[in-house]
Amino acid sequence: MSADRFVLLQPGQTRQTRVPLPPGFGVKVATSDSEGRLAVLENRLDVDIPRHVHELMDEFVYVLEGEMEVDFQDETYRLTPGMCALLPHGIPHAMRNASQPPVRALQISTPGGWDQFMEDLFAAGNAVRTAEGAMDLEKVNVIGERYGMRYVTGTMALD
Template sequence: MDTSISRKDFLTKATFIGVCGMLTGILQTQKQPAAFDPNLLLNVDEGEIYLIGERKGRVTIKIGKQKNGIQTMSLLTEDIGPGDEIPVHKHSSEEEFIFIENGTGIFTFGDEEYKVTAGSMALVPRTVWHGLRNESEENLRMVFGYTPAGFENYFRAIGVKPGAPSQKLSSEDWKRINSKYGVVYRD
């Protein structure tokens, strides 16, 4: 009986097991609330929504340090429209976990590109280049988060609430905000 699995299947399973283990460890270190906190249960349309840049990428902060007091992780979603992308970048202080809920795209990890589909996940160590491009005709929804928590404030700094006027950031604004949150974009 052949019990071998492909490298891709192994990496997918290993990443999933690693993320689950990481999240279990994170949650075990949190101070447990005395009673259920309704802010920790959100439906699909709930959370803090920000529209990012001229592309109006929709980021929803589900769980974060500022609102929920969770210090060790955050959880967000982003809807990426057809032809849109998250430019290749890296974080100096956070690990990022990414799960593709629906859609297809091209994920950059380091210097390589990989096709991703619904159910794909990635664990991105700090200082590793990564980005995501939607090359399909449908929205791509990404569920993602950071450990430790705090980087979700970046989206508050660069985005606007739905209905608010667009924010025009100068190159100096971008440099200041990117420096504050330890993010570097690849040229």
């Protein structure tokens, strides 16, 4: 029986993670909560997410507040509050904030693993950054391999 996996969170509450995630990231359902079936995060999109592909996970985003743009198959889509998009595995996509304050969205990945990727990424700290402080996507891709995820190589600014 799976009743022991019941999770109830109050407004603003998130699941505990093994490493602190930066402000704006909150795990609502961890991969371990769902026996690996899904992960649910509430994210504030403070930085652009460059073109990347999930080989295993479908990604679903639902805009709570603000606006974001999603690049998918050579088209750009603007999502406003209440809109959502399913980004199927195996197809590259990118996301950008398109509002101030930054967009807040629910992100659901299935199967799970996105929360674990984020924990591994932030646990790596400076080991995945360039001398200028940007994310070195080649180094990030080494972490992403465990989760079937890869970015187009280069760097990603953190500010």
